[in-house]
Amino acid sequence: MKITSELFHAYLKCPTKCWLRSSDEPGSGNAYADWVKAQNDLYRAAETERLVAMSPSDEVASSPEAERVKSAKWSLATSLAAQAKMEAWDVESELHAVERVPSTRRGKSAQFIPIRFIFTNKLGKDDKLLLAFDAFVLSKSQGREIKTSKIIHGDDHFTLKVKTSAQAGEVRKRLDKIATLLSSPTPPDLVLNRHCAECEFQARCRKIAIEKDDLSLLAGMSAKERERHRSKGIFTVNQLSYTFRPRRPLKRTKHPAKPHHFALQALAIRENTVYIHGTPNIPQCKTQVYLDIEGLPDRDFYYLIGALVVADGQETFHSFWADTMADQTVILAQLAELACGLTDYCVFHFGGYDRMALQKSAALLTGAARSGLESILKCSTNVLSLVRPHVYFPTYSCSLKEIGKRLGCANLKLETTGLQSIIWRTEWESERNADWKAKLVDYNRTDCLALRKLTEFILSNMASANPRKEDGANVKHTKEIQKTHPRWQMFASRDYALDDLGHINKCGYFDYQREKVFVKTHKQFRGISDSRHKGKRHNVRPNKFIDLVLKKCPACMAKKLQPTTARCRYLIDLKFARSGMRRAVTCTSCWSYSCAGCGGTVSAHRNFSTQQVYGHDLMSWCVYLNVVSGMNMLKVKKCLEDFFNLYVPRAQIYRFKTYISVQYDALDCQLLEAMTRSPVIHIDETTVNLRGQSAYVWVVATMDLVHFFYRPSREAHFLTEMLKGFSGVLV
Incomplete structure (x- = not known):
């Protein structure tokens, strides 16, 4: 068995592709895969010629023998075929180039640096893993460690050094898996993934x-979710379609999650029906702009912008084309100018690529062009973000x-x-043929028209819940699924094909009653269950007693007071010492008196409350465990129960943070005031997720002070007021 670099690279993309290539399975071809291979071959030839031209002619070797590498005198070798024999298989790779660096120390061997x-x-x-495989093969064939390797890539011939010795273990793990895979006579379980679009076996695998x-087949389903379904005996899309159950969203959730239900997607495919789940929130304006941007992601170059403007039922298509990178800002300015001439408009795009392109491009523009792009971003709506959670078409992907x-x-x-558009753009750049440009413009315009069709379909169907047929597609709302199959039918009596089956079901129901219902209705068992669910209370003895007494009546100043009742309040706290900490409970009693002089009832404390109070040290210790030690408040509550036999209600222990934050308000102001006197201040922010809503934590730091605070957005206008009086350098 021989594992080559081609098989290793195929395994990194897809195990099935690796097995098919090792079995010499003929592929149906893929235009993008062929184009990538051709581009790599051209780039390899050009870079090899460039490196050879930069090296002395007597120090360059072409396709040298691997057995004579150790005694070689060359400094650069090209197309070096290396192979090595492992325990149960052989590894082979054709290295694009190898750089030989002589050792500066006496007795030390030269160092070899593979280049890809x-x-x-x-x-x-x-x-990087493919380069590590090259280094692994060369290392095994020469019997010496290859520490570093190089990748030369891109239009600017950028050189990246990779520490391949650190990835040798990962390469070995992959080789073991490949050997196990290739030793099997049958292919692995078929799994479609993102690489299928650029694979020569795409048609074969999709057909199977x-x-x-x-x-x-359901695009976007993770491997973990597939395994979860398979563990339940669900292996096909048709089986998955029977598992969907419409759920009502929680009423108290401020920002409910909007997942994509693959079971509903499967149901739409099975019934050939478009399902509306929930209510898509899509804006409506007098003018609609359907935007589609074509670009080369590898170069961050956006060369074609298509905008379909629909106003009063009339559509106008605008196409902005960039010949070179320098023209990119020109077409963006033209798009901004188009937006400035519109009023009451909404921009629709499909996916996050278009919005990302506008955000990156806005930083390149200034003045009116930049403000025009920013207004487009404010009015933009990602239709895919509405389709994925709300509209389920009978298709395998969105x-x-x-x-x-x-x-x-x-x-x-x-x-x-x-991917095909990338090929067309590359062909146009090399030939400057108008046919390639016409294909790209037509492709861009077709996407805009499809986006308009989709948006209008959602707008026309999001308000109605009645079944109908539009453009050949049956449309239903998920609420109708509940009406079609009422839940009461689940508890109705069943008709069995055999009487024995009915008897078995009856016996099973009797066992359920015995094990579940009887336990809940029996007096003794019910008493045990109730005692477990009762709220726990403090059962601790006070360490200190304080009596609040009154010697004379505050109304008539009489001293003849008769004590009547006493109210108690407990202060629960912790006391810290050098040797440890202990629980401290103080019981304060407040007496009420009956005055013999005026006949009134007076109290030793006017606003005395019997509510349980927690001390400052106790709250500080709980917040310290939460903030510094990283324990959540439920674990802190458990620590109080285990260590001190104190039972603090869950809602109360969360209020400790509020109390402590109020105590540090003064220190917070002093900290900011001290920072404004510093010569240099560093400011940064990072995203946090709070109950499904994105927010930001800002940090302001000097050489010896750090201040963290929360803000709902990244807008920095508040810094003007916060750093008022600061005259140093802001980084």
Whole structure:
């Protein structure tokens, strides 16, 4: 068995692809995969020629023998084929280039640095692992450790040094898995993933997945969720469709979660019906702008912007094209100018790519163009964020192509994807042929039309809950599922095919009554259960007693007072000492008196409360455990019960933070005042998630002081008032 770099790279993308390549399975071809291979080959040839030109001719070797590498005198070798024999398999790789660095110390061997050429500007984890595989093979073949390697990539010939010795363990784990995979005569379980779009076996795998009705057909379902369904005996999309149950959202939740229900997606496919779940909140304006931006993600270059403007039923398509990177700001300014000429408009886009492009581009512009893009961002709506949780089409994914095809957009072609547009743009840059540009503009316009079709479909169906048929698609609301199958039918009597089955069910129901219902109704068992659920109270003896007495009546000043009743209040606290800490409970009694002079009833303390009070030291200790030690308040509550036999209500222990924060208000002001006198202040913020809502924690720091505080947004206008009087340097 031989594991080559091609098989290793295929395994990083998909185990099934690795097995098929090792079995010499013919692929149906993939335009993007062929284009990537051609680009890598061209880049490798160009970079090899560049490195050879930079090195002395007598120090360059082409395709040297691996057996003579140790005694070689060259400083650069290209196309070095290395192979090594492992325990049960062989590894082989053709290294793009190897740099030989002679040792400066006497008796030390030269160091070899493998080099791999990759044409992309951005690298991923798989690229580094593939380089680590090259270093692993060279290390085993030469019997010496390869510590570092290089990746030369991108248009600017950027060189990235990778510490491949640290990744040798990861490479070895992958090789063990590949060896186990290739030793099996049958392919692994088929799982469709994101790499399928650029794989030559895409048609084969998708055909098999559709025949098996595999769960991986549902795009976006994680491997963990698939395993969870399989553990319950759910292996197909059809089986999953029977598990959906409409749930009512919690009324008290401020920001309820909006997940994508794959069971409802499967139900939509099974019944060939579009389901509306909840109410999509989509804005309505007089003018609608449907935006689609095409770009090259590897270069962060946005070369085509399509804007379909619909006003009073009339549509106008605007296309902005950039020939070079320098023209990118020009087309963005043209888009901003178009937006400035519109009033009462909404911008719709599909996915986060368009919004991200506008956010990055806004930083490149100034003046009116920048404000125009910012106004577009404020009025923009991501239609995908509405479709995914609320609108379920009978499609395997939420892609615009599949949904648009389902809604009757005849011009959409499923095989024409964003990857294909990258190829067209590259061909246009090399040939400057108008046909490639026309294809891209038409592709962009078709996406805008499909987005309009989808948005109008949602607008026309989000208010109504009655079943109907529109554009060939049956539309229903998930509330109708509950009406179709009433819950009372679950408890109705059943008709069994055999009398024995009915008898078995009756006996099973009797056992349930005996084990569950009897325990809840029996007096003795019920008493035990009730005692466990009673609220726990403090059962501690006070360490100190204080009596509040009154010697004379405050009304008539008479001294003849007769004590009548006493009210008690407990102060629960902790006392700290050098040797440890202990519980301290103080009982304060307040007496009420009957005055013989005026006949009135007076109290030793006018506003005496019998409410239980917790001391400052106790609250400080609880907050310290929560903030400094990282314990949540429920664990702190458990510590109080275990260590001091103190039972603090859950709601009360959370109020300790509020009390402590009030105590430190004065210190907070002093801290900020001291910071304003510092010559340098550093400020930063980071995102936090509070009950499903994003907020920000800001930090202000000097050389010896640090101040954290909470803000609901990233807007920094409050710093003007906070740092009033500061005259130093703000970083």
